[in-house]
Amino acid sequence: MKQFLSANDADDPLQLAREAIEIKKDPYEFSHLGENKVLGLIFFNPSLRTRMSMVRAAYNLGMKVITLNVTSDSWQLETEEGAVMDKGHAEHVREAAAVMGSYCDILGVRSFPGLRSREEDYAEKLITSFRNYGNVPLINMESASLHPLQSLADLMTIKEFAGNGKPKIVLTWAPHVKSLPQSVANSFAQWIIASNMDLTITHPEEMELSSEFTAGATIEYDQEKAFQSADFIYVKNWSSYKDYGKLHKDSWWMVDERKLALTNNARLMHCLPVRRNVVITDGALDSNHSIVIRQAENRIYSAQVVLKKILEAL
Amino acid sequence: MKQFLSANDADDPLQLAREAIEIKKDPYEFSHLGENKVLGLIFFNPSLRTRMSMVRAAYNLGMKVITLNVTSDSWQLETEEGAVMDKGHAEHVREAAAVMGSYCDILGVRSFPGLRSREEDYAEKLITSFRNYGNVPLINMESASLHPLQSLADLMTIKEFAGNGKPKIVLTWAPHVKSLPQSVANSFAQWIIASNMDLTITHPEEMELSSEFTAGATIEYDQEKAFQSADFIYVKNWSSYKDYGKLHKDSWWMVDERKLALTNNARLMHCLPVRRNVVITDGALDSNHSIVIRQAENRIYSAQVVLKKILEAL
């Protein structure tokens, strides 16, 4: 594997998830693969799971890690080509990416969208700059529009529970108190559809995601109808794609035990962090339906299979 | 050892200090014990000695480390059960602790008290939540009311100098410019008393500590009288326990060379950081009485003996 920016970088997404399940059984089997290799983790935004799981995955493979919080450890980066840099940005991403790439064998970058301009966010300028100028394999640790490490862990988790069955998977929009990216939802749809699995997406009518990622899914505006006979309920808020970045308020969509009772005893999924009693109720999160901690734990192995594939191709 | 939250988690506090002294003689003897083990250090507050000594101790044992500054690297955690999380806290400690525990083999947590509510602080909600939801051995890296790694290093340092003698140990309150926790003083008293050593505590009358920790010590309100024939003077400021969190100002209590001259050529101790010429004078700190740097160095070995005991029981 030469890079991991989206599902398109996996020859076979489902097979990659299966390999992650294998690695989980013996996480230290390839602990010499990363010898003398350094993973650089570049954070433009806060992170808990991504940060810790990437480091753990690298350690499991015998890699060493350099972590950089761009804005607090160093300084802001300019991404515009041709900019006259007389303002706040002390360094251009062209130099920063090339230099980081010279210090590390693999780079991971996390950078959230501004949610002000759809065109700007979906152009993925920062991640693209790191790909173009970094000169080493690049891993998307959540970009403006995608979060493939999360989705691979999600797919892996579904496979752990569903085996070779054909589950009904439902992605549902849920309420939140602030505008969030579409990245997790986009990416989940992309990976599930690329795996030829049955995906239903339910959300308020105005909360349509980009068809670039959802083509192939069933869209159902009635949440309760969508939940019927579902095997997996993936809950996630996102802000509006059409009226870009707008916060949609509709607390009715919060997921609770009553709604889970409509399903085929579905597993409850969320990428975390989750705001309790806003997105999902305590009752639902603390019920036997919930597999959110398993999902988070599997972030180690989705990161590890990606690092392994990249190390093997170095 | 299954956890290290207070002196109560040590079968024999004095014996643990003796083992730390042994480890110091050959710090790399157990450098394979931590193979493939990851220590997660979770900081809700700043740290210098605790951070660096824990990392060094883990390295000496062959462990790897993941450090997380909660508020700057990730986001604030909710600790209330049943909270409707529509405010500033993006994640509940239930999920955060469980997830961190899935990424690490041992967790250390540092979290200072708010010093607004005694009940809230002494309930130790955060550390208790990590214990309940983390699912891995937990180390207290200074909580609202206790700092056992510091106290174990203090005890070890006293044993290094006193050998098998029966020293008179004095803990004295000293002035400061801001309200500080009682944790170091509580914990020092707990460990010294649990080791059946002779402890005198001296402080202004209104600065009484919780008897939960000091029962068994002699309380002496006259600092100069307390210092007579003392072998160890442990200096520390704390804010009021009774009038909870209140700053007490009385610069007379600052420790200087004149007061040290009243002692049995006592060793001068402080956990650091120390404000010079506010808590202790330059003259006293720079005299041969001072063993504060040795105390700090011994933080490596108090951490290392705890990690060793926990690793052996994994």
Place this chain on the structure above:
Amino acid sequence: MKQFLSANDADDPLQLAREAIEIKKDPYEFSHLGENKVLGLIFFNPSLRTRMSMVRAAYNLGMKVITLNVTSDSWQLETEEGAVMDKGHAEHVREAAAVMGSYCDILGVRSFPGLRSREEDYAEKLITSFRNYGNVPLINMESASLHPLQSLADLMTIKEFAGNGKPKIVLTWAPHVKSLPQSVANSFAQWIIASNMDLTITHPEEMELSSEFTAGATIEYDQEKAFQSADFIYVKNWSSYKDYGKLHKDSWWMVDERKLALTNNARLMHCLPVRRNVVITDGALDSNHSIVIRQAENRIYSAQVVLKKILEAL
């Protein structure tokens, strides 16, 4: 080597650069030299290249690393002797340096100048305190007045391109939007002159550097004249040394392709970060003249040769 604070700590600066070139050919040759050794990196200021290259160099030598951002991870340090510490500084550098030295086998410190008082900055109080109280070998990761790791990488880069030739090296002042230290310029001059290489420094008349570092260089106030027949153009802004810390504005001095055409097809150097189209134009930076990324990459090997020399002398 016992410390690395300036060119004066290198027996033979040019020979040290040659050894760095050798190490680059086989970076893992000495990967057991750092076994059980811990490098402490103490940052009082932001850093990208220095941080990442130091960590990489330490990893290449088998060392482990503890990184501390002083102001965010811990607290501000007092440097005045005799201070009554009742203000913002929670700890004195005397204790902090001694403690850090007890946790690490080698310390690196980065601390920028305040640019308010020349006397204070050039006294290098912080780095001197760490040398005096740290009790372990100290590496200057850019102090108020010098940046020797950068200069050693610069010298190494020049040697890579010039071989045993006798190149004409030009250091040129360039414009900037904020007041910057003289450290990179001072240090570059110190190392090039100590290597008996031919150095011309060009800058506006009022931007004279301290003769302590530039004695032996040719000073030429006409930038275009200085560029004639140059083999290396090192571009760097600095604030006034005479009118200490003052920002000099003169955009004419920006380096572009037209000026590079005056040279002997010179290599273009800059320590980075560089503000594009303020200090150097896009055209010049993106031309074949530029070796700025190579310079940055060589920071690994300048750090590594220094760490190696220090480890060998431990």
